[in-house]
Amino acid sequence: MDGQKSCLSCGGSLQSLDQSYHYLECGLPNVYLEGVQSTCEQCGEIEVTIPNVPALHRAIGDHVIRYGSLTPAELRFLRKSARLTQEQLANEMEINRSTINRWETADEKVWSKSEDFLIRVIWVQHMYGLRDELDALKNQLFEMVRRAKEREDIRINLAELVTT
Numbered sequence: 204m205d206g207q208k209s210c211l212s213c214g215g216s217l218q219s220l221d222q223s224y225h226y227l228e229c230g231l232p233n234v235y236l237e238g239v240q241s242t243c244e245q246c247g248e249i250e251v252t253i254p255n256v257p258a259l260h261r262a263i264g265d266h267v268i269r270y271g272s273l274t275p276a277e278l279r280f281l282r283k284s285a286r287l288t289q290e291q292l293a294n295e296m297e298i299n300r301s302t303i304n305r306w307e308t309a310d311e312k313v314w315s316k317s318e319d320f321l322i323r324v325i326w327v328q329h330m331y332g333l334r335d336e337l338d339a340l341k342n343q344l345f346e347m348v349r350r351a352k353e354r355e356d357i358r359i360n361l362a363e364l365v366t367t
């Protein structure tokens with residue numbers, strides 16, 4: 204990154220603008236960026252420079268995953284910032300791609316609390332490079348759920364029951 208930026212239109216020198224930028228391009232309605240806008244001294248053109256989009260999107264996601272309930276737009280944002288296709292996210296959640304698409308295009312949240320939680324876990328996993336650790340944990344949990352479906356008789360020997 205060069206410190207002295209110049210206008211892309213005329214080559215004039217740019218002055219940073221002390222205005223927040225409504226970052227609608229990220230797909231969320233409530234994100235404002237400081238220190239990204241500059242104006243050309245010669246032609247008056249306003250430029251927006253975001254040097255590190257992945258880092259920015261991770262910072263935005265850090266806020267989003269702390270919200271009580273995700274919106275469809277936030278779900279889409281988290282998926283895309285983790286660089287996952289709908290197909291890939293669906294595979295990680297062991298559901299259909301069309302379900303993810305339905306969630307993202309719904310007017311309001313239509314997925315469950317546990318699905319919401321899993322989406323956040325997957326996001327953290329991808330953004331913070333915890334793939335192996337969390338993959339192992341996630342596989343264990345999926346395996347538990349799979350086995351839970353095969354219901355069988357519960358046999359408990361009271362003589363062996365530990366009471367405290």
Ligand SMILES: [Zn+2]
Pocket residue numbers: 210211212213214215243244245246247248
């Ligand atoms: Zn200019």
